[in-house]
Amino acid sequence: MPRPRRPASRRPALRARRPAPSTVGRAKPVVLRGRPRARRWEDDLVSLHHGDALDLYASWPAPAAIVSDGAYGVLGFDGDTSDHLDVPAWYEPHAAAWARAATPATTLWFWNSEIGWAAAHPVLERHGWRYVACNVWNKGRGHVAGNVNTGSIRRFPVVTEVCVQYVRAPVAPDGAPLKAWLLSEWRRTGLPLREANAACGVKDAAVRKYLDQSHLWYFPPPEAMARLAAHANAHGRPEGRPYFALDGAPATAEAWAAMRARFRCPFGVTNVWDRAPVAGPERVRAPGGRAVHLNQKPLDLLERIIQASTDPGEVVWEPFGGLFTAALAARRLGRRAFAAELDPTYFRFGVARAAGTPLRSRGG
Numbered sequence: 109m110p111r112p113r114r115p116a117s118r119r120p121a122l123r124a125r126r127p128a129p130s131t132v133g134r135a136k137p138v139v140l141r142g143r144p145r146a147r148r149w150e151d152d153l154v155s156l157h158h159g160d161a162l163d164l165y166a167s168w169p170a171p172a173a174i175v176s177d178g179a180y181g182v183l184g185f186d187g188d189t190s191d192h193l194d195v196p197a198w199y200e201p202h203a204a205a206w207a208r209a210a211t212p213a214t215t216l217w218f219w220n221s222e223i224g225w226a227a228a229h230p231v232l233e234r235h236g237w238r239y240v241a242c243n244v245w246n247k248g249r250g251h252v253a254g255n256v257n258t259g260s261i262r263r264f265p266v267v268t269e270v271c272v273q274y275v276r277a278p279v280a281p282d283g284a285p286l287k288a289w290l291l292s293e294w295r296r297t298g299l300p301l302r303e304a305n306a307a308c309g310v311k312d313a314a315v316r317k318y319l320d321q322s323h324l325w326y327f328p329p330p331e332a333m334a335r336l337a338a339h340a341n342a343h344g345r346p347e348g349r350p351y352f353a354l355d356g357a358p359a360t361a362e363a364w365a366a367m368r369a370r371f372r373c374p375f376g377v378t379n380v381w382d383r384a385p386v387a388g389p390e391r392v393r394a395p396g397g398r399a400v401h402l403n404q405k406p407l408d409l410l411e412r413i414i415q416a417s418t419d420p421g422e423v424v425w426e427p428f429g430g431l432f433t434a435a436l437a438a439r440r441l442g443r444r445a446f447a448a449e450l451d452p453t454y455f456r457f458g459v460a461r462a463a464g465t466p467l468r469s470r471g472g
């Protein structure tokens with residue numbers, strides 16, 4: 109028999125969502141007294157800002173790569189969330205701002221825990237970030253040795269983080285999907301489809317790949333694209349010119365190459381990165397010997413992703429700087445970096461690290 113309905117006034121109020129979790133980070137190893145002397149430190153290649161990245165993005169030049177190492181849902185720093193459920197809202201304004209600043213050639217490297225990334229992924233996708241690959245940083249057994257009571261945590265000890273590669277979805281100058289634009293531009297020329305093969309100097313790859321509209325579509329290599337554009341503009345219907353125009357002129361190999369993110373892989377590197385956590389002289393420590401930031405990333409891993417996705421002189425963003433590891437890796441590789449850090453203590457230690465003048469005293 110159905111239970112009688114209680115009057116509305118006596119029904120428990122439906123909670124739209126659980127109360128906001130704590131965002132106070134786990135105890136910070138070191139806190140400096142006072143404020144940073146200046147809100148910005150820079151040299152020829154890096155520009156480090158004390159402040160909220162959201163207030164700074166509009167003043168930074170367009171990035172070739174964005175290295176995100178923000179909220180993990182583990183209370184890793186003041187402002188991190190206490191679990192993954194609030195991670196999507198945390199990243200929402202950042203993902204939107206990154207999308208506004210990105211060019212077709214921008215790569216996003218998104219560091220997180222596995223569940224933090226899983227929670228954030230739909231937000232990134234909604235803002236036009238297209239998943240490429242998930243790289244796993246395996247810190248090894250040393251990361252947990254002697255430190256874990258598996259009987260009480262009731263799971264296998266976690267020794268990994270992920271660094272996920274995203275690019276922009278390929279779109280044409282008119283906003284159409286790139287593959288649709290390629291075919292419609294060729295059709296506008298009035299030339300037969302098969303002539304595209306000869307134009308590109310390939311047996312059948314132009315028709316089978318570059319102009320294909322299925323999952324077999326393939327981004328035309330820059331030299332092939334330049335040949336395609338040159339042929340179309342030389343032999344296509346005169347009244348329709350220019351064809352394959354980027355910024356008003358037929359695509360050159362260089363302009364076409366800028367239509368997608370760069371990627372180069374060093375020999376032998378896979379998506380599993382075995383690398384112990386930061387230790388030894390690389391670890392930034394306060395005068396008493398305590399590690400300054402719990403989340404300091406290895407310089408070599410940051411160099412790996414920046415080298416893979418940018419060219420010298422290009423711009424790297426590090427919105428959640430901490431000790432500015434990505435900015436310093438970018439500088440070592442001759443890239444320009446723009447980074448932000450909210451916390452005054454981390455900012456000061458990060459600046460001292462960048463300047464090569466370690467802080468010697470508490471409050472220094």
Ligand SMILES: C[S@@+](CC[C@H](N)C(=O)[O-])C[C@H]1O[C@@H](n2cnc3c(N)ncnc32)[C@H](O)[C@@H]1O
Nearest residue numbers: 160161177403404405428430431433448449450
């Ligand atoms: C996970 S840590 C980054 C550690 C860094 N990758 C390193 O190697 O030192 C995240 C940092 O982002 C900072 N942060 C969080 N939200 C921020 C925001 N909106 N703008 C700037 N910094 C922020 C936190 O204070 C914290 O130090």
